[in-house]
Amino acid sequence: MDKLIELLEVNDRLANECSTAMPLVNDPEVIKAFDFLTRLDSLADKYQFAPKDIVLLLDPSLGVEELPDGSGAQLKPAPKKRKPRPLKNYLNPHTGEVVQTRGANHKVLKQWKALHGAAVVEKWLR
Numbered sequence: 001m002d003k004l005i006e007l008l009e010v011n012d013r014l015a016n017e018c019s020t021a022m023p024l025v026n027d028p029e030v031i032k033a034f035d036f037l038t039r040l041d042s043l044a045d046k047y048q049f050a051p052k053d054i055v056l057l058l059d060p061s062l063g064v065e066e067l068p069d070g071s072g073a074q075l076k077p078a079p080k081k082r083k084p085r086p087l088k089n090y091l092n093p094h095t096g097e098v099v100q101t102r103g104a105n106h107k108v109l110k111q112w113k114a115l116h117g118a119a120v121v122e123k124w125l126r
Helices: 002-025 028-046 051-058 107-116 118-122
Strands: 088-091 098-101
Touching: 028 051, 098 107, 107 118
Parallel strands: none
Antiparallel strands: 088 098
């Protein structure tokens, strides 16, 4: 008896959903969109394109999102390149030694800062 009740409930749900879907089937916009997708699928098959290829052609700047085909493939934008740090030249007035560096992690520069102080060494910047 439970299965009969379940069958009747499912039948009612299907009838309600069918009555909701019928106006959409006859809608000209839905027909136009369905025709477009059908033609796009046939072109993709003809030229051996995957859905992700079509998405990349239409929007190359697409962020990391799951594709609508459910493949789970992810598109990643091109990594942004950092601007290189400027080259800094430090001249030690005591020894005349020159240090060229793009960062503060230079061995000799660290020794100078430990010996003379960071504020003094920054004044040696040329």
